Amino acid sequence: MNYSINDVAVRFKLSVHTIRFYDKKGLLPFVLRNQKGNRVFTESDLNMIQTICCLKDTGMPIRDIKKYIDLCMKGTETIALRNELLNKHKKEILKQIDMLKDNLSLLNLKIEAYESSNAVEIITERLKKAAEEKRISNLK
Incomplete structure (x- = not known):
C-alpha cells in the first residue's frame, strides 16, 4: 500500500512542512515520487520514518540521523556502524x-x-x- 505525504503527516503527528524539511535535509532518500512528482510512501518508508521520529524525539541531531540513514542506504555492510551509532545515542x-x-x-x-x-x-x-x-x- 502507498501513502501520501498527508497520510504520513497524520500518522506520525508531523506537519507536511516537517516531512519536506526532513526530505530537504537528506533524511528521506528512500522515498520515491510518482509521475506528478509527489512523494509516495510505502510501508517500509513508514518504518524508517518511525525510526527517524524516534531518534529526533530522543534528541539525536539531524546530522547524526542523516548519518544513520546514509549508513542504512549502503546496506548490510554498515550494520556494525549503525549499531555503534545507536549505542552511543542510547548512552546519551x-x-x-x-x-x-x-x-x-x-x-x-x-x-x-x-x-x-x-x-x-x-x-x-x-x-x-x-x-x-x-x-x-x-x-x-
Whole structure:
C-alpha cells in the first residue's frame, strides 16, 4: 500500500512542512515520487520514518540521523556502524534519564514541602539560612 505525504503527516503527528524539511535535509532518500512528482510512501518508508521520529524525539541531531540513514542506504555492510551509532545515542539518553530522575526527586521534595502543614516555616527557615550564608560570604 502507498501513502501520501498527508497520510504520513497524520500518522506520525508531523506537519507536511516537517516531512519536506526532513526530505530537504537528506533524511528521506528512500522515498520515491510518482509521475506528478509527489512523494509516495510505502510501508517500509513508514518504518524508517518511525525510526527517524524516534531518534529526533530522543534528541539525536539531524546530522547524526542523516548519518544513520546514509549508513542504512549502503546496506548490510554498515550494520556494525549503525549499531555503534545507536549505542552511543542510547548512552546519551540514559544520562538524560538519570538527570531527569534526579531533577524529579528534587521537584518531589519541593512539592512535598509546599504541601506539608508547616510549609511556611520550612521555607522561612531556608530563606533565613540562605541569607545568612550570603552575608557571611560577602564578609570574606
